[in-house]
Amino acid sequence: MLRRFLKPTVSSISKRAASSIITEIHPENDEVAIVKMNAPPINALSKTFLAELELAIDTLEKDEDVRAMILTANRPGIFSAGLDIFEMYGKDKESLGEFWTQLQNTWLKLYKSPLMTVAAINGTSPAGGCLLSISCDYRVMADHKKFQIGLNETKLGLVAPPWFVKPYVSCIGEREAEKALYLGTLYSVDDALKIGLIDEKVDLKENIVDVALERAEQFLEVPDFARIGTKQSITRKDTIEWFDTIREKDVAVFQHIVSDKKVQGALGMYVQMLKAKSK
Amino acid sequence: MLRRFLKPTVSSISKRAASSIITEIHPENDEVAIVKMNAPPINALSKTFLAELELAIDTLEKDEDVRAMILTANRPGIFSAGLDIFEMYGKDKESLGEFWTQLQNTWLKLYKSPLMTVAAINGTSPAGGCLLSISCDYRVMADHKKFQIGLNETKLGLVAPPWFVKPYVSCIGEREAEKALYLGTLYSVDDALKIGLIDEKVDLKENIVDVALERAEQFLEVPDFARIGTKQSITRKDTIEWFDTIREKDVAVFQHIVSDKKVQGALGMYVQMLKAKSK
Amino acid sequence: MLRRFLKPTVSSISKRAASSIITEIHPENDEVAIVKMNAPPINALSKTFLAELELAIDTLEKDEDVRAMILTANRPGIFSAGLDIFEMYGKDKESLGEFWTQLQNTWLKLYKSPLMTVAAINGTSPAGGCLLSISCDYRVMADHKKFQIGLNETKLGLVAPPWFVKPYVSCIGEREAEKALYLGTLYSVDDALKIGLIDEKVDLKENIVDVALERAEQFLEVPDFARIGTKQSITRKDTIEWFDTIREKDVAVFQHIVSDKKVQGALGMYVQMLKAKSK
Numbered sequence: 001m002l003r004r005f006l007k008p009t010v011s012s013i014s015k016r017a018a019s020s021i022i023t024e025i026h027p028e029n030d031e032v033a034i035v036k037m038n039a040p041p042i043n044a045l046s047k048t049f050l051a052e053l054e055l056a057i058d059t060l061e062k063d064e065d066v067r068a069m070i071l072t073a074n075r076p077g078i079f080s081a082g083l084d085i086f087e088m089y090g091k092d093k094e095s096l097g098e099f100w101t102q103l104q105n106t107w108l109k110l111y112k113s114p115l116m117t118v119a120a121i122n123g124t125s126p127a128g129g130c131l132l133s134i135s136c137d138y139r140v141m142a143d144h145k146k147f148q149i150g151l152n153e154t155k156l157g158l159v160a161p162p163w164f165v166k167p168y169v170s171c172i173g174e175r176e177a178e179k180a181l182y183l184g185t186l187y188s189v190d191d192a193l194k195i196g197l198i199d200e201k202v203d204l205k206e207n208i209v210d211v212a213l214e215r216a217e218q219f220l221e222v223p224d225f226a227r228i229g230t231k232q233s234i235t236r237k238d239t240i241e242w243f244d245t246i247r248e249k250d251v252a253v254f255q256h257i258v259s260d261k262k263v264q265g266a267l268g269m270y271v272q273m274l275k276a277k278s279k
Numbered sequence: 280m281l282r283r284f285l286k287p288t289v290s291s292i293s294k295r296a297a298s299s300i301i302t303e304i305h306p307e308n309d310e311v312a313i314v315k316m317n318a319p320p321i322n323a324l325s326k327t328f329l330a331e332l333e334l335a336i337d338t339l340e341k342d343e344d345v346r347a348m349i350l351t352a353n354r355p356g357i358f359s360a361g362l363d364i365f366e367m368y369g370k371d372k373e374s375l376g377e378f379w380t381q382l383q384n385t386w387l388k389l390y391k392s393p394l395m396t397v398a399a400i401n402g403t404s405p406a407g408g409c410l411l412s413i414s415c416d417y418r419v420m421a422d423h424k425k426f427q428i429g430l431n432e433t434k435l436g437l438v439a440p441p442w443f444v445k446p447y448v449s450c451i452g453e454r455e456a457e458k459a460l461y462l463g464t465l466y467s468v469d470d471a472l473k474i475g476l477i478d479e480k481v482d483l484k485e486n487i488v489d490v491a492l493e494r495a496e497q498f499l500e501v502p503d504f505a506r507i508g509t510k511q512s513i514t515r516k517d518t519i520e521w522f523d524t525i526r527e528k529d530v531a532v533f534q535h536i537v538s539d540k541k542v543q544g545a546l547g548m549y550v551q552m553l554k555a556k557s558k
Numbered sequence: 559m560l561r562r563f564l565k566p567t568v569s570s571i572s573k574r575a576a577s578s579i580i581t582e583i584h585p586e587n588d589e590v591a592i593v594k595m596n597a598p599p600i601n602a603l604s605k606t607f608l609a610e611l612e613l614a615i616d617t618l619e620k621d622e623d624v625r626a627m628i629l630t631a632n633r634p635g636i637f638s639a640g641l642d643i644f645e646m647y648g649k650d651k652e653s654l655g656e657f658w659t660q661l662q663n664t665w666l667k668l669y670k671s672p673l674m675t676v677a678a679i680n681g682t683s684p685a686g687g688c689l690l691s692i693s694c695d696y697r698v699m700a701d702h703k704k705f706q707i708g709l710n711e712t713k714l715g716l717v718a719p720p721w722f723v724k725p726y727v728s729c730i731g732e733r734e735a736e737k738a739l740y741l742g743t744l745y746s747v748d749d750a751l752k753i754g755l756i757d758e759k760v761d762l763k764e765n766i767v768d769v770a771l772e773r774a775e776q777f778l779e780v781p782d783f784a785r786i787g788t789k790q791s792i793t794r795k796d797t798i799e800w801f802d803t804i805r806e807k808d809v810a811v812f813q814h815i816v817s818d819k820k821v822q823g824a825l826g827m828y829v830q831m832l833k834a835k836s837k
Contacts, residue, residue: 116740137740154505165513170732174449175475178514182395182416182498182506196733219740226712227740234723235736433784444792453728454754457793461674461695461777461785 713742
């Protein structure tokens with residue numbers, strides 16, 4: 001605890017640097033940081049948002065006092081609605097490539113982080129929001145009847161990339177994942193718990209971040225060296241190594257598909273609809 | 280609907296061309312075809328049967344109006360009893376190779392079909408019959424206490440080939456599959472549902488093809504491009520690519536094993552038994 | 559049965575040769591051997607113990623009358639507490655390498671054995687004890703409220719090697735395994751049954767070896783050729799082949815980690831604690 005008075009805290013640094021990501025040290029346990037996604041209204045994953053999230057995780061990893069992080073939405077309701085459509089509509093190939101590379105970097109940062117990572121899913125979490133959740137080490141979700149989670153890309157006419165699907169299969173199994181991907185399923189909280197997409201549901205009367213803290217503390221009872229070694233050299237090793245072999249081509253595929261006139265047409269209609277709604 | 284009057288329907292073509300496979304367009308939804316296996320008494324997978332099934336699927340794939348197919352037995356009771364023993368008994372290596380290659384082709388056609396495929400399992404479905412079922416995108420099975428399903432090859436002294444086993448593992452998981460393969464388990468409908476080998480059981484009072492249609496229509500709410508891309512480039516991609524690397528050797532292994540004198544002896548006794556029964 | 563009088567039985571041979579492993583033929587079925595681990599107080603996996611276990615399995619494999627083996631502890635309470643710490647503390651690299659190579663050899667012998675193998679887990683079974691269990695073809699466990707099972711290496715500051723983890727994932731799935739490895743979970747008998755780490759629990763009033771025998775007999779209804787072919791060429795093939803490509807490096811990693819001064823320091827403290835306890 002003493003260190004809070006001796007050096008600038010992570011939270012004070014981050015609050016200055018990154019407005020869409022707020023990083024705080026948990027008041028009850030200074031080994032645990034809270035990373036709050038703060039890009040209203042839907043925490044869309046824009047290039048800037050993703051760069052700030054990557055930086056926030058990187059900063060915490062370099063802080064030798066921090067061993068765990070809780071990823072949550074600053075405002076409950078929407079955890080993250082997924083990729084920012086404005087990064088995909090009307091952009092040239094270069095911009096598309098930069099956006100996708102940033103998404104890859106941020107994902108890999110989270111997925112292989114030496115920090116123990118808990119997703120405190122306090123809102124709906126489709127597509128890219130689901131990806132962030134399933135890339136953490138543990139998932140608790142607020143038990144709200146309207147909250148949903150899943151890789152629903154096909155419902156929007158898109159194909160979830162293979163590196164979204166690997167951790168999805170890891171959580172819910174091959175068959176459940178195949179069915180859900182074909183249908184673009186968004187699971188209710190109860191269904192997500194039943195199939196293993198989340199580890200636990202949290203009553204709305206409880207503070208979800210406090211529950212996440214309790215779980216993180218259980219994982220921190222294991223020495224960091226052993227937990228990190230297991231994560232990076234055993235359970236997530238194959239996916240991390242495989243990702244390195246496909247990431248370049250994955251960018252090219254994204255650029256190619258999203259540049260397609262039909263896809264741009266569909267995105268354009270969607271953007272018009274969003275603008276009409278927001279008036 | 281109009282097209283029915285303007286061009287020969289798939290069903291009329293197929294009825295002419297292939298007696299062991301009957302293809303019809305569903306009367307309530309002309310995007311959905313029904314493929315009825317019609318080789319009494321047991322829908323044994325002979326070379327001719329398999330060639331006709333491959334052709335039927337191929338014809339449907341080329342019909343731009345058709346988006347889904349329901350695979351079922353023309354007569355309830357036996358979905359398919361699996362490979363035709365008369366293709367294996369007393370045949371030379373060349374014939375064995377041709378038979379196995381046809382089985383591979385038909386399987387691959389079904390497994391990677393761009394059509395949304397539903398198995399309407401209205402009878403017992405061992406071995407090769409189970410393979411057809413687990414290669415579809417969705418499985419409903421009639422809730423009859425005598426109906427069974429599973430890869431029971433070991434009970435007959437045979438080893439299920441690795442490409443039978445991949446989709447089996449995908450449905451029921453590694454451990455359940457290992458145990459079932461060692462024991463040659465045939466699951467009851469309830470057990471099949473419990474372990475995920477089928478997705479749903481259908482009361483005998485209901486029309487199983489109508490239930491299959493309803494499910495197909497749910498999958499068809501997703502744009503074809505996204506569903507097909509997910510199937511061929513994501514969930515089934517690894518198995519499709521891997522199959523290409525092993526299929527030649529797989530034919531040679533089959534020829535070698537089935538040409539063995541002991542195996543021929545066992546098959547011969549089995550054939551005698553069948554002939555005695557049928558008198 | 560006649561053979562018992564005509565040639566020295568496996569059990570009489572083994573009893574002479576190996577004091578830490580007792581091999582007997584089951585009195586009710588001479589196709590089934592019982593391999594009793596007998597290195598009190600905890601059946602620690604020392605180099606000698608492992609060599610004797612490998613020899614016992616090898617001897618049974620060469621006995622054409624034996625088709626199955628039941629692995630159990632001679633005294634109930636502790637099935638096996640895992641690796642012998644005295645093989646790791648204060649040893650030079652060569653000794654460490656020899657120990658680890660023996661562990662690899664014994665594991666591979668058991669994992670790919672043509673014998674049908676049942677673990678009759680009549681006591682607590684952490685770490686290496688769990689490895690022996692999950693490498694068998696079937697697992698029954700005595701229903702004692704104090705008995706536990708799991709790969710709890712991280713709790714001791716160690717990382718379970720990847721070839722411990724493959725059969726663990728195979729039994730309980732990727733997500734359950736990941737969570738359990740991070741936490742170093744030891745499961746109760748009920749929890750182990752629920753997640754599929756064991757196949758069955760056995761009431762303490764029953765004779766666990768008799769239950770194991772019954773289960774073995776079910777598996778032996780399938781012809782050996784088909785069961786063994788399925789095990790070695792299908793379900794366990796990928797892991798067996800992959801192990802061959804990593805085993806050399808795996809020895810080097812073990813030598814490197816365990817030679818580390820910090821690890822030796824931790825082991826030293828643990829050894830002191832054990833000595834204090836035993837006074």
